[in-house]
Amino acid sequence: MIKRLLGLLAGVVLVGTFASPIAQAQDYPNDTINIVVPFSAGGPTDTVTRLVAESMSKTLGQQIIVENVGGAGGTLGAARVAKAEPDGYTLLLYHIGMATTATLYRKLPYDPKTAFAPVGLVTEVPMVMIARKDFPPNNLQELVTYVKENKDTVTYANAGVGAASHLCGMLFMQAIETPLTTVPYKGTGPALTDLLGGQVDFMCDQTTNTTGQIKAGEVKAYGVFADQRVEALPDLPTIKEGGLEGLSFGIWHGLYAPAGTPDEVVNKLSEALKVALADPNVIKRFAELGTEPVPADQATPEALKAKVASEIDRWKPVIETAGEYAD
Amino acid sequence: MNANSKDLSAGLLFIAIAALFAFQTRDLDMGTPLRLGPGAFPLLLAGVLALLGLIIVLQAFRNPVTHSMTIPWRGIVLIVLAPIVFGLTVRGLGLVASIALVVLISAYASRRMHLKLATLLTIGLTLFCVLVFSIGLGLPLRLVGSWLRGLG
Amino acid sequence: MELLLNLGLGFETALTPVNIVYCFIGVLLGTLIGVLPGIGPTATIAMLLPITLALSPVTSLIMLAGIYYGAQYGGSTTAILVNLPGESSSAVTAIDGYQMARQGQAGPALAAAALGSFFAGTVATLILAVLAPPLTGLALKFGPAEYFSLMFLGLITSVALAHGSVVKALAMVVLGLLLGLVGTDIYTGTPRFTFDFIELADGINFVAVAVGVFGIAEILRNLENEHDRDVTVKHVSNLMPTRHDLRKIAGPVMRGTVLGSLLGVLPGGGHILASFAAYTMEKRISKTPERFGKGAIEGVAAPESANNAGAQTSFIPMLTLGIPSNPVMALMIGAMIIQGITPGPNVVTDEAALFWGLIVSMWIGNLLLVVLNLPLIGLWVRLLKVPYFILFPAILAFSAIGIYSINSNAFDLFAVAVFGVLGYALVKCECEPAPLLLGFVLGPMLEEHLRRAMIISRGDPTVFFTRPLSLALLIIAAAVLILVLMPNVAKKREQVFVEED
Structure with a gap:
């Protein structure tokens, strides 16, 4: 029985074997x-x-x-x-x-x-800094002051270790020299949900995910981490305009x-x-x-x-x- | 002492798994109530699992029944081997040969299998899989893998 | 009035020939991939995303949605016929559905699932149309404390799922919770229980666990005494449910629909609990709870309705907030983005035709599913007559391809082998796999919400009792626990247990 099985296996492998052209750089791509x-x-x-x-x-x-x-x-x-x-x-x-x-x-x-x-x-x-709708500060300067004054109660959400929102948070906290309580999530989706529900205060996310909510006024936006304003959100100042240098990153x-x-x-x-x-x-x-x-x-x-x-x-x-x- | 063999083995299995997990939490931080560490919840669960396992073991002695077990060893070996072989060969041999191997190996898990049926089944199912998954659903799997390229 | 106008717009959009055709293609494809074990809607929709670029946004979303609920439907077919749930929700259907199939009742089981799903789909679509905005508000009230309490309630109720020993069921839930924690801790990035396999960094693949503990274990159990008996069902008594059956499933279908619609709205796993909760509720209020787990038709109808209703209402957070409640919804959002629609609260107003067209198409899709599947029941049931030694190599082959297609990772296939052995060992010890699977899904969420609630409350554990919604859920959990442990109930359970031996 085992012999037969082996024979069959060999057969299958042989059937599956047929010629295929070897890749040559000149005629790339041919597959x-x-x-x-x-x-x-x-x-x-x-x-x-x-x-x-x-x-x-x-x-x-x-x-x-x-x-x-x-x-x-x-x-x-x-x-x-x-x-x-x-x-x-x-x-x-x-x-x-x-x-x-x-x-x-x-x-x-x-x-x-x-x-x-x-x-x-x-x-x-580019990344944008956003907060729940009823978060008191209205612009980046106010945000920095508010966060520094309330550093024990403010919560910053991120999408897990290594996520862009995590890097953004590290950069921001190091720039304002204030460590904050971070609340990690599994991905930006659930983090955004809790931000909309007012469970956490603020976070960073890509414009890709947030433009809709910003335009609809469901979240507050403080600034975009880019050298120029983005086309989709022309009214949103850059973080640099808001007074924080060297933070632009995308x-x-x-x-x-x-x-x-x-x-x-x-x-x-x-x-x-x-x-x-x-x-x-x-x-x-x-x-x-x-x-x-x-x-x-x-x-x-x-x-x-x-x-x-x-x-x-x-x-x-x-x-x-x-x-x-x-x- | 007599015991319900099924309960006894279940209880012992749970205790063993709980011990394995608890042992693995030894390097993990337990954290503080504000910021529970990565080890806290698993250790709690491992404790609960060990406790439940212990209760099952104790219950086993209250109700002593011995069960005779038939274990299909040949089936276990071949059925477990099939997905492993697929995992090892799907990139190298490609979908066609790899899926044929899976069907062939698993088919022989049944004692009723014979050569003619196995061959038919292998050809038929391989064809079906290629048609449905590769052509129909467009799964990004190569039909012929890199090991077989340039041969023949 | 406004609703009628909106629905009118919806029908106008959904009933164009092109949209009907793609809706049909969607549900057909969905049913097909749902029936094939292992390959799920996530993988299929992901693969079809590029194709949808050629379609208009409405048409592509209608088709993708069709795949999603079509797959939910097809998945229960496989759960009933071969005890192989493709996702957590059909794990519950497998409990009684498979028993019915073994008793020659596969036809009525499939019909109950189809009719229940259709009813639930119809009601949930209406709910979606009427209640989307207010329900969204409720979903946002759920903070981590509420989620933790909800999951805790789910776990407590799941114990009633088991028809064997309570302690064993609890142990299986806890084992599931532990297995669910394998992977990188999202709070600190610490790898846990990964044994230095980088492949385990994101945890064990759900489908690999499900195929292992359900599928492989079931195949092995059937191989035990091949020579004594034929494991496939030769006689199939009737294809359609009797009038008596219909009367029996009416209540469960309605209760399942309500429960499923409510839980489906919650982003982050609410719909997973729906079928489990519905099953538990039916077993609790049944006058003959001992029939559950042995082929009770209510045990198929209720979770199937809840599951389908939940699948439908899980579109609410996606459509109104732009927030995905599960991986499939994440893909739908991806599809919208590819189509140039920014998901978010303004979809309802800016893209009214799309929003209402999609909603109406879901009802049409559900109708198509019934029309498609009632005649097919005969065909599915005939599948049971295929000798098992032909069926199981096919199951293995499809599962292997399906699992590999999720992450293109061979490791997931090795996990199938490991969990097959573990599942078989546990089944031999009379431990049921369904609670394990629920624990596996909820484990990471339970821990995540517990720790998040503690961070947000600054380490104050009373947060679970001071927030009213959370407190209410915990009180219900306590009530259920008392019910399970109360002497007369416990005695009843014991009787059931003894009968089984």
Whole structure:
């Protein structure tokens, strides 16, 4: 019986074996491309990826499949791509986490600086500071004063260790030199629910998630963490206008291939990315998300490489000072 | 001493699991009432589970029944092996070969299986899965995996 | 009056041929993936998101919603026929539904589920239309203390689910709670019980646990004495419920609908409790509680109605607040964003046609489900006649693909193997898996809300008793606990237990 079973197994393996073309850099791409999103479907990174993939697929003439490999702040999906064949058929679209997990996780199975061949920056979604509707302060200066005076009763919500809202909170507290009580949530959705219900006082979130509530007056907004005001919320001042310097930061997204991917392939991908970012449809959808594509000179391997390096250096001291790690 | 073997093993199993969890909380911070640590709630639960396990063990002695158990060892080994093999091979061999392996291995868990039926079942189900999941639902799974590329 | 105008707008939108066709495609696809074990609506909707870009926003949301409640429906079919719940809500349906199927009553069980779901869907759609704004206000009143009390109540009531020993049921709940805590602690980022597997950082996959403790354990149990008897049901007595059956399910369906509609509104897992709570309530008020767990048709009708009503009303926080109450709703929000609609409170006014069209389409979709499924019952039941040794390799193959498709992670498949063995060992010890699954889902939420409530109250544990809603829930929990432990009830339970031995 066992022998027969083995015979069958061998047969199955043989049947499944048939020739497939070996990837050549010159005729890349001649097969379906997978882009790994290291988060679950439906989130902001997933949305950004699907919009860009749709357009890149037309340029490259190949189907692009978006694969959601969620887990451990995105590091599981990133680790998968770091180990993948460097042939340009497995790519990664990861956000600012690429830089922050370098410090947040003390045991990362890959080195964010060397494990990937950067393709280009995609977009930068700014963060906004929002509060429950009936929170007393009306602008950023009032917020800073109020928070300092009531530091024992004010609560700041975040979406869990390592989340953008967590980084934003660390940055803000270090800037005003006042540690506050933070209430962590599992994702920004439930945090926003409790903010709307008045259970917690204030938080930061991406414009992507908050523009609707801000416009409807369901939450108070204090400022956007960007150098310029965002198009979707023209009345909202920047944090800098509100008097806090050096806090501007956004959730930037980058496209990566595994390290060792041939330069020709990376350049082809980068060109396709530039085309996608100039696509009027992508620009329109991005605007509705409260963001815009990066300028063409940023959608390059060099720009992304520099961004990863500078962001790792920027967040290292912030995270180490706060002493909060994800492992 | 006689005991209800099912209750006794259930109770002991619960106590063992509770001990495992409690042991794992030793490195976790218990925190303060304001900010409960990551270890507090699990340790509480492990305690409750151990207590419940103990009650089940004690009850076992009140109602001594011995049960005869038939354990389908061949079934256990093959059925448990099937998802593991799928996990190990789906990327390497691809969906077609990997799902065929799952069907083939699990089919032999039944003592009634014979070669002809197993072959038919493997071919039929593999075809069905490819049609439904890969073509119909468009699951992003490669039909032929990287191990088989460039061969033959 | 305004409501009629709004509903008129809704019908106008939902009844365009294109929308009816996509609604039908949605529920059909939903039923299909619901019936296939392992693969759930989350994965399907995620995969279909890019396709919906080509459709108008209303049409795409109508189709995606159809997949969601179609899958809820199809999932109960698998729970009833092969005891394999694809999600926590159908775990309850499996308890009595599967017993009915084994007794040749699969037809009436499926029909009860279909009719109950349709009724619940109709009522919940109306509730959605009339009460969306006020109910949203109620949901926002739920702070962490209220949630903790609600979950606690859910756990206490779940003990009544078990038809064996109370202590064993409690132990299974606690074991479930513990397993649910595996993963990264969201408060400190500390990994707990992960044994250094980075794959466990986000916890154990729910579908892997469900397939393991229900599916694999059931297959193994059936393999025990293959040569003695055929495990599949050869005789199927009747396909349709009798008049007597219908009379029996009327009450449970109505109560389940009310309970499900209310709990569904709560963001953050309210709908999970719906089917458990409905089942418990029916068992409590039944004159013959000993029939539960052995094929009581009320035990299928009530949770199915509650489940479907909850699925419908869980759209309320999503549509009116832009807040997802579960992963599927998160995807729906993603779909809106892709379509260029900013989810939030202004959807009702700015996108009136979309809002009302979607609501009306849900009712149409439910109608389509009944029309689609009542004739199909015969076909589903015939599935039971497939010899088991052909059926279980199929179940394993579908589950394996389904589980892998969630996170593309082989680790989840290893978890299936582990939980299959654990589940089988527990079943051999006469411990039921349903309470374990409830604990598993609620464990992380229970802890999260407990700790959050303590932080917000500055470490004052009386917060659970000083907030009126929370206090009310705790009083109900205490009442249920007393009922379970009261001498005559306890005696009744014991009788049930003895009968079973």
